[in-house]
């Protein structure tokens with residue numbers, strides 16, 4: 162695959178159901194297994210799988226298969242999901258989202274790192290069982306938790322020793338700095354080794370020609386937001402204590418302003434020199450140790466345009482950031 | 487992949503949990519996505535996935551992704567599963583197995599072939615939703631039903647217009663002929679077009695040298711049966727109306743006799759000429775239109791031995807059966 166040959170660090174895919182928003186991807190593991198089979202170096206990242214919609218035994222099992230098929234290249238990212246339509250279809254109450262998420266992640270961790278595992282929780286109860294296959298990465302593949310806006314969720318991830326996936330689009334610079342500080346402090350206080358890995362996800366529009374890059378960015382960002390508007394519409398009529406503030410999501414998406422996002426480095430767009438500068442800025446704001454994850458084909462951009470941008474990034478932007486790309 | 491290059495018709499994998507029996511495969515779709523990514527012609531066959539252990543929305547979604555990743559090469563085989571330990575871990579009563587299976591298969595069929603699907607059944611309720619991605623094969627990928635010993639199950643599959651997967655090891659020649667007759671007759675009576683596809687699964691031990699083939703067959707068949715004994719042990723203490731006769735499975739497995747199986751063409755073993763003769767015989771018994779599915783690496787056979795047998799089969803057995811291999 163192209164991204165592997167060009168030396169990118171990882172490839173990542175989300176889980177979403179019944180909506181063009183999210184890339185036709187009801188099962189990230191299925192897609193990443195195909196990617197793993199055609200690559201050698203690049204890490205395969207779920208960004209994220211949703212424990213609430215699948216039995217944890219099944220989820221742990223298929224992620225373990227993916228870790229084997231990729232010879233230990235899996236970063237396992239878990240998310241709570243946030244679209245009411247998905248929860249309705251799977252008949253899972255939004256109010257159980259937080260606890261089901263925590264239970265699912267912890268069951269996977271245990272099944273990967275221990276044998277003869279028993280679990281008697283609120284939703285599932287089993288054991289003792291030993292998961293097969295065993296994971297290649299020991300004691301288990303790196304676990305990432307997807308956080309959106311809450312410093313408390315980030316602190317919880319840090320306390321548990323997990324890594325972090327964040328989408329900077331939906332929060333302010335100060336908000337995100339607060340989230341990352343909460344994560345790093347909780348992680349340190351709990352005594353976990355290392356800094357913890359942080360993946361920041363951005364959409365990226367790159368072209369040698371500035372006006373072409375921005376024109377494309379405006380057009381496809383608009384498509385992307387239009388799809389997101391459809392996907393989040395149900396928040397217009399729903400409230401959940403597990404999702405404080407999400408009832409304002411429809412309004413937030415409606416107010417989305419591309420120029421302000423670009424100025425705030427929430428979307429990366431422009432020439433290689435400009436995007437290089439933007440990445441340098443977000444690393445200055447949020448820490449040089451983090452990984453910047455780029456989505457090159459949002460809003461149904463034609464594949465050739467995305468491919469050209471990926472090649473350009475590898476040739477002219479990545480060399481400026483040798484450690485993390 | 488080797489099997490693709492050698493012109494085999496399909497590659498198939500089962501779903502089993504927590505036991506070396508079944509090949510460390512808690513999620514067939516994950517494995518087959520990797521196979522699809524490295525092959526061009528060969529069909530990818532779930533043999534089978536188990537609807538009882540996964541939400542049908544999730545199962546339909548990942549099988550649709552696999553049909554896309556393989557550019558329309560998916561044969562979707564569904565099984566009821568039969569190991570009490572698996573049902574216990576997933577907290578699904580054996581007594582619900584038959585109805586959950588039927589509901590899961592029908593939901594997949596509807597989600598693949600229709601849009602705006604609603605379902606209000608005994609276990610799941612949703613809709614209207616439109617599954618994404620849409621399947622490449624229209625109206626849907628071929629649906630296979632795994633049948634074990636009951637002519638009634640085969641007749642049900644025929645009535646529904648599904649295709650059939652059978653493991654001849656566990657039934658007599660006459661029993662299997664009765665099953666296939668029930669399938670074909672029900673299918674015809676219901677007015678479904680075509681004959682219906684039938685996949686028969688055999689273990690296969692092949693060597694230019696007869697005694698080496700048989701020695702290997704005895705040894706690995708013994709390993710395979712030993713693992714199966716562990717996997718089915720729970721049937722010693724369980725009875726279910728959904729699984730009539732399964733309480734005798736422990737005893738049946740204990741009485742397994744390799745020489746009798748070989749003589750009855752339930753296991754294929756010997757020189758290319760001998761295995762060719764065995765396949766000709768089972769096609770004579772059961773119908774020339776069926777597909778013979780061979781497992782070349784049962785009982786943890788070393789990969790090199792299995793690879794040698796696969797190559798030998800392609801070179802010296804397959805040419806005798808040009809239509810179906």
Ligand SMILES: [Ca+2]
Pocket residue numbers: 168169170486
């Ligand atoms: Ca690299």
Ligand SMILES: [Ca+2]
Pocket residue numbers: 176187188189190191210211
């Ligand atoms: Ca998944």
Ligand SMILES: [Ca+2]
Pocket residue numbers: 240241242243307308309
């Ligand atoms: Ca989330």
Ligand SMILES: [Ca+2]
Pocket residue numbers: 493494495
């Ligand atoms: Ca062929």
Ligand SMILES: [Ca+2]
Pocket residue numbers: 501512513514515516535536
């Ligand atoms: Ca599966």
Ligand SMILES: [Ca+2]
Pocket residue numbers: 565566567568632633634
């Ligand atoms: Ca079955």
